[in-house]
Amino acid sequence: MSTSQAYTVDVRRLDAFSALELYAMLKLRVDVFVVEQDCPYPELDGNDVDCLHLRLMDGNALLACARVWRPSADVLPRIGRVAVSPDHRGKKLGEALMREAIIACEHEYPGEAIEISAQSHLQRFYGSLGFAATSEEYVEDGIPHVDMIRSAP
Template structure:
C-alpha cells in the first residue's frame, strides 16, 4: 500500500464549504466529462441528498465517492461517483477509497447490501471488494457498465 497520509471526511453537500464543493465537482468533471470524453449531466440532482466521502491530504482533495442512503426497507446503500485525482493515481488510493466507502456504508447503514454501477473494465477491481455482478452489460452515457452488489457480510459463528 501507498505511504500517502490521508484523512477521511464524510459530509452532506450542505456541510461542504464552497471551496470544498468546487474542488470535488471540478475533479469529477475533469475525470468523468473531460478525460473520459463523456458529455452527460454530471450534476444529476442526487448530490444534495447524498453523503460525500473524501480522502484529503491537508486541504488537498485526493479522491471522493458519493454515498446514497437506502431508499426503502430492503434497498441497498449505493456508492457512486468513485473518482481519484489524476495527480494521485498509481498510489493505491482507489483501494483505500473503496475500503473507506464500504466501511462508511456498513457503519451508517448496517445490515444493508451495497450497490454500485461499475464501468465494465473495473468489474474485477470491484469484485476484489466483494461485489458480485448482478446485470448484463449495458451502456450508460456511451460507456459499458454492469450493476454490482455487495451482500451484507455474514455474522461469524
C-alpha cells in the first residue's frame, strides 16, 4: 500500500481482501454501474478472481476502485470496472485511480499496450491519459462505448 495526498493506494488479488473489504468494493461497483447507470447486467462476471484490484482509500472509506487483468493470452491487458464513489467525485480521483491502474498494469504486463472499453462520454478523459480510440462507437448494456488502447511504453 502506498500513500499519496489524501488517500492511500491499495493493490491486491481478490483472495487477499477481507469479506468486508470485498463487500465494500463490490457494493460500490453495483451502486455505480447497475443502480446509478440503470444498467442491469451481471456485475459479478467471473473475471474478478484473476484480477489485480486497486482501491483508493481514505482510512477505511473506499473512494474509488478498478481492476487490471488479461482475459486470455491472445488479448491485451485491460483496465476495467473503474468506479469513483458518488460522495467523492470532483476531486480528480478518477484520474489518480487510472494513473495507478496504468502503473499496476505496466508492472504486471511489462512492455504491453493496455486496452479499455470506455463509455463514449469519457473518451476525452481517457485520451488525456494516453488512450486512443480503436473502434467505432458501439452500445454495451445500453450505454455507448468505444474501445481504446494505450500504447506500450
